[in-house]
Amino acid sequence: MAHIQLKNITKNFGSHTALKGLDFEIRDGEFFVLLGETGAGKTTTLRLIAGLEKPDQGQILIDGVDVADWGAAERDVALVLQQYSLYPRFTVRENLEFPLKPKIRRVPDAEIKERVDRVAKTLRIEHLLDRKTDKLSGGEMQRVSIGRAIVRKPRVFLMDEPLSALDAKLREALRTELKNLQMNLGATFLFVTHDQIEAMSMGDRIGILNNGNLVQTGTPNDIYNNPKNTFVARSVGSPPMNLLEGSLRDGRAIVAPMNFELPYAGTHNAGAGADGRPIIFGIRPEDLYLESGAPVEARVHDVENHGVEKIVTLSAGDTMVRATVPARTELAIDEAVRFAWNQDKVMLFDRASGVSLRHVGPFEARSASTSE
Amino acid sequence: MTQIELRRVQKYFGPIQVIKDLNLVVEDNEFIVLLGQSGCGKTTTLRAIAGLETIDEGDILIDGQPVQHLKAADRDIAMVFQSFSLYPHMTVFENIAFPLRATRMNRSDLDSQVREIAKVLRIVHMLDKRPSALSGGDMQRVAIGRALVRRPKALLMDEPIGALDAILLEEMRAEIKRLHMRQGSTTIYVTHDQVEAMALADRIVIMHEGVLQQVGTPSEVYAYPANLFVAQFVGSPVMNVAAASVTQAGSGASVRVDGADEGFAFPPELLSRLEAKRGVSGQLSLGIRPEGVLIAHEAGEGFMPVEAHIIEPLGSFDIVDLTVGSQFLRARTRSGFVGKAGDRVFARIDPRQAHFFDNVSGESLGVRL
Numbered sequence: 001m002a003h004i005q006l007k008n009i010t011k012n013f014g015s016h017t018a019l020k021g022l023d024f025e026i027r028d029g030e031f032f033v034l035l036g037e038t039g040a041g042k043t044t045t046l047r048l049i050a051g052l053e054k055p056d057q058g059q060i061l062i063d064g065v066d067v068a069d070w071g072a073a074e075r076d077v078a079l080v081l082q083q084y085s086l087y088p089r090f091t092v093r094e095n096l097e098f099p100l101k102p103k104i105r106r107v108p109d110a111e112i113k114e115r116v117d118r119v120a121k122t123l124r125i126e127h128l129l130d131r132k133t134d135k136l137s138g139g140e141m142q143r144v145s146i147g148r149a150i151v152r153k154p155r156v157f158l159m160d161e162p163l164s165a166l167d168a169k170l171r172e173a174l175r176t177e178l179k180n181l182q183m184n185l186g187a188t189f190l191f192v193t194h195d196q197i198e199a200m201s202m203g204d205r206i207g208i209l210n211n212g213n214l215v216q217t218g219t220p221n222d223i224y225n226n227p228k229n230t231f232v233a234r235s236v237g238s239p240p241m242n243l244l245e246g247s248l249r250d251g252r253a254i255v256a257p258m259n260f261e262l263p264y265a266g267t268h269n270a271g272a273g274a275d276g277r278p279i280i281f282g283i284r285p286e287d288l289y290l291e292s293g294a295p296v297e298a299r300v301h302d303v304e305n306h307g308v309e310k311i312v313t314l315s316a317g318d319t320m321v322r323a324t325v326p327a328r329t330e331l332a333i334d335e336a337v338r339f340a341w342n343q344d345k346v347m348l349f350d351r352a353s354g355v356s357l358r359h360v361g362p363f364e365a366r367s368a369s370t371s372e
Numbered sequence: 373m374t375q376i377e378l379r380r381v382q383k384y385f386g387p388i389q390v391i392k393d394l395n396l397v398v399e400d401n402e403f404i405v406l407l408g409q410s411g412c413g414k415t416t417t418l419r420a421i422a423g424l425e426t427i428d429e430g431d432i433l434i435d436g437q438p439v440q441h442l443k444a445a446d447r448d449i450a451m452v453f454q455s456f457s458l459y460p461h462m463t464v465f466e467n468i469a470f471p472l473r474a475t476r477m478n479r480s481d482l483d484s485q486v487r488e489i490a491k492v493l494r495i496v497h498m499l500d501k502r503p504s505a506l507s508g509g510d511m512q513r514v515a516i517g518r519a520l521v522r523r524p525k526a527l528l529m530d531e532p533i534g535a536l537d538a539i540l541l542e543e544m545r546a547e548i549k550r551l552h553m554r555q556g557s558t559t560i561y562v563t564h565d566q567v568e569a570m571a572l573a574d575r576i577v578i579m580h581e582g583v584l585q586q587v588g589t590p591s592e593v594y595a596y597p598a599n600l601f602v603a604q605f606v607g608s609p610v611m612n613v614a615a616a617s618v619t620q621a622g623s624g625a626s627v628r629v630d631g632a633d634e635g636f637a638f639p640p641e642l643l644s645r646l647e648a649k650r651g652v653s654g655q656l657s658l659g660i661r662p663e664g665v666l667i668a669h670e671a672g673e674g675f676m677p678v679e680a681h682i683i684e685p686l687g688s689f690d691i692v693d694l695t696v697g698s699q700f701l702r703a704r705t706r707s708g709f710v711g712k713a714g715d716r717v718f719a720r721i722d723p724r725q726a727h728f729f730d731n732v733s734g735e736s737l738g739v740r741l
């Protein structure tokens with residue numbers, strides 16, 4: 001159990017700045033996910049907390065104590081990586097016992113056995129205990145790796161893309177298992193991934209990293225429904241949010257001049273003086289709908305069947321938009337259709353900065369005063 | 373016009389049989405996707421059609437003519453792999469033109485054919501560049517261009533976009549499909565990714581351990597999976613499968629998931645349908661996709677009380693794990709419909725979306741209400 005705080009962390013590798021003034025906290029017992037592309041600084045953040053790297057600037061606090069001078073071992077964190085680093089010639093039981101058998105501070109044998117058995121039961125690997133690890137499947141190996149992390153009851157779990165090497169079905173199963181495990185242990189988890197589905201489905205809160213900057217932190221719902229800028233808007237949701245350039249005029253959205261117009265009455269959301277201002281309209285695929293009398297004409301560019309629904313790519317003028325439609329909708333490629341959007345769900349972003357107009361208006365002042 | 377047919381094809385690697393009695397007809401102009409996990413035999417099948425792999429028994433026919441004894445070069449089939457295998461010292465133009473050099477085509481014909489295919493693939497402006505200057509997506513476009521330029525009888529692709537990042541991958545998916553529509557060549561495409569298969573295929577061929585499991589359109593394999601393997605391989609999140617017993621309850625039928633106190637209500641004809649298909653109670657499994665598990669806040673006809681466990685918010689919808697007896701059923705709900713883990717809600721199974729499987733054989737009983 002631990003509370004972690006990063007204060008103004010900067011980390012350089014040579015002339016490259018990997019992290020720029022990173023500020024966030026992970027609450028005790030929280031499942032916190034850092035989401036970002038390769039090179040965003042996720043793994044560096046994790047290694048800094050683990051004590052495997054030192055920051056050039058800023059402080060890391062664990063339970064309120066500055067751990068700058070603590071080595072990796074003293075920080076008492078457990079690391080689970082994408083590559084399972086198990087001892088291949090050991091059995092599963094021996095692998096699980098290993099962290100409990102340091103040269104100093106021996107744990108009594110009876111306690112080792114009890115802890116290993118309990119962990120094996122939690123992870124449903126009891127039947128594998130006597131097997132050599134090189135005889136296991138990928139999912140089983142990852143469970144053993146997690147088991148080896150849990151068995152010594154660390155203060156914090158740090159996980160670096162632990163599910164990325166597994167196939168889709170297994171990843172889905174382990175996602176719930178990990179979340180379940182974290183809830184049962186009440187442990188603090190920092191989970192790093194590039195996969196937005198993992199971030200959304202497991203995180204109590206998500207931090208979005210872009211190029212060493214933390215762009216936004218919030219619950220999955222916050223991030224999805226109230227993204228701070230177009231970068232965050234495109235980071236979560238599949239298919240991603242449609243972003244359309246245009247401007248507002250007299251209660252209408254003029255999308256990429258000469259292409260199409262849609263009604264937009266929600267000026268409350270834009271603030272005063274939004275008329276005529278260069279804007280990016282954000283609309284999620286589930287908030288576009290096809291209807292015979294709808295205002296915009298488009299052609300079906302592509303239809304993908306996803307079983308439960310279909311994803312349609314429409315071309316309108318020289319703009320492409322994506323819409324999700326019920327699975328029973330029958331559409332042919334190049335068919336002419338008409339579409340509209342759900343006005344209440346349209347988000348407005350400033351075209352120059354990409355920042356959501358909700359976040360630059362009074363909203364920002366409100367959220368700043370209520371933030372922890 | 374190209375039809376490809378496999379008849380009773382068997383293939384061994386040493387003592388291991390990697391293709392078991394495979395029968396398949398690929399129609400002219402069809403886009404077929406071979407789908408399965410690594411090691412299921414899909415790539416071996418593709419390579420056998422291309423002539424890069426021999427077969428031990430059976431026939432491979434192209435337009436009715438057996439070709440299993442022909443060399444790869446004589447089958448007139450083009451192949452695209454995940455690794456781009458372009459010539460680094462040649463320009464894009466020279467790479468695409470390469471297969472035509474051997475045909476001794478005259479210069480202006482060659483030039484116009486290369487430009488035509490480049491136009492289709494939207495790489496005309498890159499013709500003078502070398503492959504090293506291209507992005508991954510563009511390199512794969514060039515590789516596809518090189519495969520198509522000599523107008524082969526069929527195009528075979530082995531995970532051609534598996535190495536691309538997510539956004540590019542979606543873009544290329546649409547492009548490959550449109551290209552297929554325009555060129556109209558018989559295409560066989562191999563992937564392990566069910567989303568890709570569903571998105572691209574006219575028909576999907578699902579393989580597992582060398583054995584063909586099912587052939588059907590994306591909607592067919594999703595809505596009518598032939599067995600448990602297909603049911604749980606296609607679709608995300610995975611279909612719920614739970615051992616269940618079916619009994620008569622009043623004027624209807626009741627399907628009780630193992631470990632649960634009560635059963636889900638089903639219409640009475642379930643009993644007779646199961647009987648007709650020789651479903652043996654006690655060795656049945658209920659299969660239901662997350663969208664077929666319906667949730668309500670109030671008790672209602674056919675709904676039973678359940679506890680919500682983990683909630684996965686995915687933005688446009690939530691996946692909620694419900695504890696039913698000793699099992700979990702995952703339900704797809706409107707986002708935010710269930711407030712938090714531990715909440716009591718009421719659940720029902722949509723009988724029209726329920727599947728029944730034989731536990732022993734894993735086969736679907738074909739009972740749909």
